[in-house]
Structure formats: C-alpha cells, structure tokens
Amino acid sequence: MSFHLDTVMLSRIQFAITSIFHMFWPILTIGMSWYLVIMEILWLKTQNPDFYRHARFWSKLYILNFGLGVASGVAIEFEFGANWAPFSVAVGDFLGSILGFEGTMAFMLEAAFLGIMIYGWKKVPPIMHLLATTFVAIGATLSSFWIIVANSWMQTPAGGEMVNGKFIVHSYLEAILNPAALNSWFHMILAILETALFVIGGISAWYILQKRHQAFFSKSFKIAIALAVLITPLQIVVGHLSGEQVYHNQPTKLAAIEALWETVPAGESGPWNILVAPNVREGKNNWALSIPGGLSRVLEMKPHLSQPVLGLNEWRPQDRPHGVSLIFYTFRIMAGIGFLLLGLMIVSVIQWLRGKLAVENITEQPWLLRAWMLAAPLGYVAVECGWMVREVGRQPWIVYGQIRTADAASHVPAGNVLVSLISYTSIYLLLFACALYFGSRIIRQGPDLELPAPNHTFLDDRNQENITATESEISWKL
Amino acid sequence: MEAINSILPLLWFGLVALFLTLYLITDGFDLGVGILTLTAANEENRGIIINTLSTVWDANETWLVCTGGLLYGAFPLAYATIVNALYIPITLMVIGFIFRAVAFEFREHSLNKTFWNFGFAGGSLLVALSQGLVLGGVIAGIKVDEAGNFIGGTWDWLNLPSILVALSVVQGYILIGSTYLIFKTEGELKEYHYMTAKFSSITTLIGAMALTIATPMFYESVRNKIFHQPEILIFESIPVIATGVMVLLINSINRREDRMPFVWTIVIFLITILSLAFVVFPYIIPFQVTIYQASSSLSAQAFMIAFIGFFVPIILFYNIYLYRVFQGKVFSSHYGD
Numbered sequence: 001m002s003f004h005l006d007t008v009m010l011s012r013i014q015f016a017i018t019s020i021f022h023m024f025w026p027i028l029t030i031g032m033s034w035y036l037v038i039m040e041i042l043w044l045k046t047q048n049p050d051f052y053r054h055a056r057f058w059s060k061l062y063i064l065n066f067g068l069g070v071a072s073g074v075a076i077e078f079e080f081g082a083n084w085a086p087f088s089v090a091v092g093d094f095l096g097s098i099l100g101f102e103g104t105m106a107f108m109l110e111a112a113f114l115g116i117m118i119y120g121w122k123k124v125p126p127i128m129h130l131l132a133t134t135f136v137a138i139g140a141t142l143s144s145f146w147i148i149v150a151n152s153w154m155q156t157p158a159g160g161e162m163v164n165g166k167f168i169v170h171s172y173l174e175a176i177l178n179p180a181a182l183n184s185w186f187h188m189i190l191a192i193l194e195t196a197l198f199v200i201g202g203i204s205a206w207y208i209l210q211k212r213h214q215a216f217f218s219k220s221f222k223i224a225i226a227l228a229v230l231i232t233p234l235q236i237v238v239g240h241l242s243g244e245q246v247y248h249n250q251p252t253k254l255a256a257i258e259a260l261w262e263t264v265p266a267g268e269s270g271p272w273n274i275l276v277a278p279n280v281r282e283g284k285n286n287w288a289l290s291i292p293g294g295l296s297r298v299l300e301m302k303p304h305l306s307q308p309v310l311g312l313n314e315w316r317p318q319d320r321p322h323g324v325s326l327i328f329y330t331f332r333i334m335a336g337i338g339f340l341l342l343g344l345m346i347v348s349v350i351q352w353l354r355g356k357l358a359v360e361n362i363t364e365q366p367w368l369l370r371a372w373m374l375a376a377p378l379g380y381v382a383v384e385c386g387w388m389v390r391e392v393g394r395q396p397w398i399v400y401g402q403i404r405t406a407d408a409a410s411h412v413p414a415g416n417v418l419v420s421l422i423s424y425t426s427i428y429l430l431l432f433a434c435a436l437y438f439g440s441r442i443i444r445q446g447p448d449l450e451l452p453a454p455n456h457t458f459l460d461d462r463n464q465e466n467i468t469a470t471e472s473e474i475s476w477k478l
Numbered sequence: 479m480e481a482i483n484s485i486l487p488l489l490w491f492g493l494v495a496l497f498l499t500l501y502l503i504t505d506g507f508d509l510g511v512g513i514l515t516l517t518a519a520n521e522e523n524r525g526i527i528i529n530t531l532s533t534v535w536d537a538n539e540t541w542l543v544c545t546g547g548l549l550y551g552a553f554p555l556a557y558a559t560i561v562n563a564l565y566i567p568i569t570l571m572v573i574g575f576i577f578r579a580v581a582f583e584f585r586e587h588s589l590n591k592t593f594w595n596f597g598f599a600g601g602s603l604l605v606a607l608s609q610g611l612v613l614g615g616v617i618a619g620i621k622v623d624e625a626g627n628f629i630g631g632t633w634d635w636l637n638l639p640s641i642l643v644a645l646s647v648v649q650g651y652i653l654i655g656s657t658y659l660i661f662k663t664e665g666e667l668k669e670y671h672y673m674t675a676k677f678s679s680i681t682t683l684i685g686a687m688a689l690t691i692a693t694p695m696f697y698e699s700v701r702n703k704i705f706h707q708p709e710i711l712i713f714e715s716i717p718v719i720a721t722g723v724m725v726l727l728i729n730s731i732n733r734r735e736d737r738m739p740f741v742w743t744i745v746i747f748l749i750t751i752l753s754l755a756f757v758v759f760p761y762i763i764p765f766q767v768t769i770y771q772a773s774s775s776l777s778a779q780a781f782m783i784a785f786i787g788f789f790v791p792i793i794l795f796y797n798i799y800l801y802r803v804f805q806g807k808v809f810s811s812h813y814g815d
Binding site: 063064066067068070071072073074075077078080081082085086088089092093094095096097098099100101102103104105107108109111112113114115116118119120123124135168169172410411412413416420423424427431434435438441442 | 532533534536537539540542543544546547548550551552554555557558559560561562565566568569571572573575576577578579580582583584587588627628629632774775777778781782785786789790793796797800803804
C-alpha cells in the first residue's frame with residue numbers, strides 16, 4: 001500500500017487516531033451506566049448497602065472515563081468542519097441534523113443528570129437518584145444510537161439523492177433507518193455492554209484472586225457472568241446479521257473482509273480464508289490458508305451460494321478498498337474475540353452450576369479468574385478492530401458510492417494538519433497513560449466498605465442529619 | 479411557502495443564538511473560575527473553587543456541543559467555513575477543553591496536583607483565549623468564494639483587533655467567574671473574589687470600550703453596518719446602557735451584595751451578545767454569507783425544528799433542576815460533599 005502524506009491522508013490519519021482514542025471511553029460510560037442502574041435497583045429492593053457501595057465504587061471508574069470521552073468527542077465534532085468542510089457542506093442536511101439531535105436530545109440528558117448521579121447522593125432522595133442514573137444511561141444510549149445512525153448512513157446512504165454535489169433528503173425516516181442503521185446499532189450496543197461486563201468481571205476476578213473483599217466482589221463477578229449468558233451469544237447472532245448486511249449492501253467491503261479477489265459464482269461454495277498475504281498491486285493473494293467450501297457456510301450457512309460473491313477484481317483499483325490485510329485481519333480478531341468471550345462465559349457457567357463459585361471456594365478457581373482478568377481488555381480490542389473493518393472497508397468512499405474521501409477533505413495546508421495531528425497524538429498518548437495509571441490506582445485503593453448508605457427516610461428528615469445517621473446505623477445492624 | 483422559507487432560517491438563527499448565549503454564560507463562568515484557580519491561595523481553597531463547578535461543568539460544556547451540532551444542521555455552510563477558516567484557534571480550543579476536562583478527575587486522584595492544577599487553569603485560559611480569537615476572526619471577516627467556501631489564509635484570524643477581542647473575552651470570563659464564586663462561596667474566598675470581580679469589571683470595561691472604538695475603525699464593513707440609519711440609534715444606545723449596567727455592577731460589588739454582582743454580569747453578557755447579533759444579522763459569516771444563503775434545505779430545518787423545538791423546553795427544565803439541586807454555598811473541597 002503506497003500513499004504520500006498529503007492533506008487528505010493526514011486528515012484521515014488524524015480522524016482515525018482521534019476516533020480510535022475517543023472510542024475507548026464511551027464504551028465504559030455507556031455500558032457501566034446500565035450496570036449502575038442495576039446496582040441501584042438491587043440496593044433499593046434489598047436494602048443491602050453493599051449494592052450501594054458497588055454503585056459508588058464503579059462510578060469512580062465511570063467518571064474517570066467520562067471526562068476523557070467528552071473532551072475527545074468535542075475534538076471530533078469540530079474535525080468535521082475543520083478537516084472535512086466539503087463533506088460537511090455536502091451532507092449537512094442529514095448529518096448536521098443528526099448531530100444536532102445527538103447533542104440536544106441525548107448528550108445533554110446524560111451530561112446534566114451525570115452531575116446528580118455522581119455528586120447528588122446527599123442532595124436527592126435515593127429514588128430520584130435512581131431516576132437520574134437511568135436518565136444518564138438513556139441519554140448515553142440514545143447518543144450512541146444517533147452517532148451510529150450518522151455513520152451507518154455513510155455506509156449505506158438512503159432516503160435521498162445527490163443533486164449538484166449536495167445530498168438532498170427526501171425522507172428522513174428512510175435516511176435514519178438506512179439498511180445498516182438498526183443492525184449496526186444493536187451490534188455496537190451489545191459490544192459496549194459486553195466490553196463493560198468483562199471489564200467489571202475482570203476487575204472483580206482480580207480482587208477475588210487477591211483475596212480482597214471476596215464476598216463483595218463475588219456479587220459483581222456473578223452478575224457479570226449472568227449478564228454474559230444473555231449477551232455473548234446474542235452478539236454472535238447480531239454480528240452474523242451485520243456481516244449479511246455488508247454482504248448485501250457493501251460488496252467491496254465484504255470482498256476485502258474475506259480477501260477475495262476473484263468472484264465465486266452462485267451454486268459453488270468457495271474457500272474461506274484463515275490466513276492470507278494479500279497483494280494489492282497485483283490483485284491476488286500471494287498465499288492463503290483456507291477452508292475449502294467454507295465461504296458459503298460462513299456467509300449463508302448453506303453448502304452452496306445462492307448468489308455470486310463478487311471478488312475485489314470486479315472493481316477498478318481506484319474503486320475498491322486498499323487496506324485489505326488490515327480489514328481481513330482486524331475482522332478475524334474481532335470475530336475471534338467474540339467466540340472467545342462466549343467460550344469463557346460457558347466455562348464460567350459450568351463452574352457456577354457445579355457449585356465452584358461459592359464465596360468459600362471461589363478462590364480455588366485461579367485459572368478461571370485469571371482468564372477473566374485477561375479477557376477484560378479484549379472487548380476494547382474487538383470494538384476498535386470492528387470499527388477499522390467498518391471504516392477502512394468503506395474506502396475509497398466517505399459516503400459509500402456517493403462521495404469519495406479524496407474529495408471530502410478541507411483545503412487546509414498539509415503542515416497545519418501535521419501539527420494538529422502530532423499535537424493530538426502526543427496529548428492522547430499522555431492521557432491514555434494517565435488514565436491507565438489513575439484507573440489502576442482507583443482499583444488498587446478498592447471500595448470503601450464502611451461507607452454508610454443514605455437513609456430511605458431522607459425525604460422526611462433532610463435537615464436532621466444526626467438523627468438519620470443513627471437511624472441508618474440501626475437499620476442495617478438489624 | 480415563501481413565508482416559511484424566510485421564517486425558518488430566522489428561527490434557527492434565534493435558536494443557535496439562544497444556545498450560544500446559554501453556553502457563553504454558563505461555560506463563561508466555568509472557564510473564568512478555571513482561570514481564577516491560578517490565584518487560589520492554597521490547595522484547600524483551590525479544591526473548594528473547583529468543587530463549585532464539579533456538578534455543572536459537563537452540562538455547561540454541552541451547550542457548546544449542542545450549538546455546534548445545531549449550527550451544523552441548520553447552517554452547514556457556515557459551520558464548515560467558519561471552523562475550517564479558524565483551524566488553528568479551534569484546535570487550540572479543543573486542546574484546552576481536553577486538559578480542562580481530564581484535570582477535574584486526574585487532579586483529584588494524583589498525589590502531586592501541580593501539573594493538573596496548571597492543566598486545569600491553563601486549559602481554561604487557552605479555551606477562553608481561542609474563543610476570543612475565533613470571535614475576533616469571524617468579525618475580521620472570512621475570505622470565501624461565491625459558493626461560500628473558505629479560500630483565505632491560515633493566519634487570517636490573527637490581527638490586532640482579534641487579539642484585543644481575545645483579551646476582552648478573558649476579562650469577561652474572569653468577571654463572570656468571580657461573581658459566580660461570590661455567589662457560591664463564603665468568607666475569605668468570597669471576599670477575595672469581590673476584589674477580582676472589581677478588578678476584572680474595570681478591565682472588561684476598558685476592553686469593551688477599546689473594541690467599540692476599534693472595530694468600526696478597523697473594519698469598513700462594520701462601520702457601514704452600524705453608522706447606517708436607523709440602526710445608529712440602537713448602536714449608540716448600547717454602550718450607554720452597558721456602561722449604566724456596569725455602574726450597577728460595581729455598586730453591588732462595593733455594597734458586598736451576594737447575588738446581584740452575578741446577575742448584573744449576566745445582564746452585561748446578554749447586552750454584549752445581543753449587540754453582536756445586531757451587528758452580524760442577517761449574515762452568519764459576517765458581511766459575506768447571509769443566514770438564507772447558508773441554510774440547509776427547508777425540509778432539514780423544518781424536520782429539526784419539529785424535534786429540537788420540542789426538546790428545548792425540556793432541556794431548559796432539567797438544567798434548571800440541576801442547578802436547584804446543587805444550590806447554596808460550597809464549603810468543601812471534596813466532590814459531592
């Protein structure tokens with residue numbers, strides 16, 4: 001793959017780096033917000049202050065992520081105009097409206113109630129607090145919905161047409177519910193929940209392995225396993241449907257995912273590549289390790305293809321993606337992690353059913369606990385890989401089949417972009433290291449198990465703190 | 479149809495201006511407080527000062543995210559051209575935001591807080607300065623082709639008036655930050671910020687006067703606009719009214735009032751923003767591209783107003799609720815206490 005560092009390439013690299021960095025933080029803030037909702041409901045239902053302490057402990061990690069997510073998100077919002085002005089003008093009718101929606105109906109909800117969720121424990125009654133946390137979770141989830149809608153529309157544009165270089169929307173509903181939208185959003189929200197679960201489970205496993213607060217963290221560990229029972233298999237089904245959607249709507253991306261250069265006609269089954277060395281210049285694989293007859297089974301779960309699968313050589317080199325190795329391997333890493341996490345869930349459930357995960361003997365499962373610790377970062381890897389498949393696979397288009405990436409960049413001198421790129425990259429590296437450092441400090445410090453839970457008589461005695469404090473002590477001694 | 483065609487861009491201009499105003503006031507004090515942490519006497523005081531923001535800063539900053547999104551949706555051309563032309567100050571602003579946002583939590587967890595204290599204050603100052611440069615750059619005029627696309631140079635935004643605007647914006651933010659701290663703290667801190675409020679009200683006044691004289695002097699386009707009948711009456715009365723409010727503000731500071739300095743500062747912000755809107759209107763890229771030329775299609779604006787118009791009162795409602803929950807003085811440097 002040859003490229004020279006012009007404004008377009010530098011703008012692409014900058015956008016890639018800023019979005020890869022941004023992606024790390026909302027995963028945990030969205031996923032964990034729902035986990036916090038569950039903790040608060042459990043606390044209110046059982047009155048067990050441990051659930052309250054869980055909420056307080058995990059929200060420390062949440063808030064660490066939130067600041068990074070906001071800041072890196074603002075960077076992306078302004079990059080649309082700064083680095084991709086022609087694109088922004090051409091698709092402003094649709095993309096602008098969607099970003100406006102994201103800000104006003106989703107992100108504002110999250111940002112405003114976040115203040116109450118994190119700092120409002122002593123200011124509002126528990127039920128109001130639960131409501132605030134729920135609003136944070138809804139806002140964050142809606143945010144992800146609108147962002148995925150915007151990006152999906154770039155993958156499978158619908159609901160209008162290009163007129164004189166501008167996209168005119170005929171039907172907003174069609175544009176929002178473009179072929180990729182719902183499927184991609186399900187895939188993404190499941191990925192978010194799955195990653196957050198394995199982070200929570202992995203950190204809990206670390207504590208259990210250290211024999212620190214075993215009973216406390218067995219709770220979160222088991223909740224993570226229980227939720228993984230639902231989510232890990234579902235994600236594989238939705239992931240498969242996502243692949244089918246790409247198969248139907250973005251044939252160049254599918255061909256790159258499979259490193260398929262020559263068309264496989266209908267009725268045949270085709271090989272499914274495991275390892276390849278793509279040669280983009282000559283339009284072939286230098287070598288390939290593949291399962292004969294695997295392609296039709298992977299794509300359609302049938303022994304023979306019902307329709308031809310187009311190979312990359314069907315398109316001129318300038319009309320197909322060039323990062324074939326990247327797309328091919330990141331896809332396999334993503335899918336592989338999906339199956340790995342499914343496997344870990346199954347093993348964990350078996351051990352649970354055999355009674356091996358009771359608080360007394362859970363530490364006798366060091367390998368399982370270590371596997372969970374190792375699995376903690378895997379969700380992030382899978383998400384980042386998935387996005388690389390999605391974005392690099394869309395090339396050379398910024399809006400698939402409609403606007404080329406090369407025509408979409410602002411006319412900014414390359415030197416400016418280089419300077420901003422270097423600035424973002426160095427700042428982000430620093431912040432990434434700091435986030436890991438402070439995150440691990442929070443984890444090493446551990447939860448405050450002495451923390452008294454706010455009392456439910458809060459509303460009646462807002463001003464008589466002494467009385468409520470004694471009452472709460474009595475109530476949980478009982 | 480013709481009527482809707484002209485009303486919708488007008489409505490959107492108003493809505494974007496409303497969001498921008500809410501942003502400038504809320505994040506204005508937010509950034510001002512950030513800059514003021516530089517002068518905090520000790521770590522405890524700095525903690526209390528920052529804690530006055532902990533619950534509201536993200537909502538405040540979100541007004542900008544919304545303003546950006548709405549400007550993009552309603553006037554894509556203006557959004558793209560302005561942000562593209564002001565590549566450097568916008569990037570600096572984003573970098574300032576990044577340091578500010580992470581410093582909130584990082585300083586709480588770090589043993590040596592010095593780096594993140596500077597990150598927080600320096601980030602706030604950088605954001606304030608670059609927003610001033612953006613404003614100055616927009617007033618200075620952006621070179622565009624017939625289609626409204628940016629064709630100017632990298633450094634067009636950097637000149638004497640824009641530096642003056644940037645410095646005045648910093649003063650204005652320090653003023654509103656000081657009066658916010660008067661309102662949110664007690665004792666030694668409160669007394670100290672009466673002083674910074676008084677000082678910055680005078681520097682803000684000087685900056686505003688210099689700008690009122692310099693901008694029409696430097697820019698013919700501004701001159702043409704404001705010395706035109708009958709607008710001249712409005713533009714002549716604005717400095718008089720603003721000076722009057724400034725006197726009220728300084729009076730309330732001298733009388734050591736609790737809430738009024740903040741209120742008067744907000745009034746000054748409103749007058750400033752309103753007069754800027756008067757100067758700019760009906761242009762959105764001043765004196766080059768009007769709101770009608772920069773508008774997205776009628777259907778896009780109609781579609782957006784239907785949904786976002788519905789959400790605006792809801793947003794305002796829960797933001798007010800947020801401020802009510804956390805009303806009252808802040809005494810502790812620990813978040814949430």
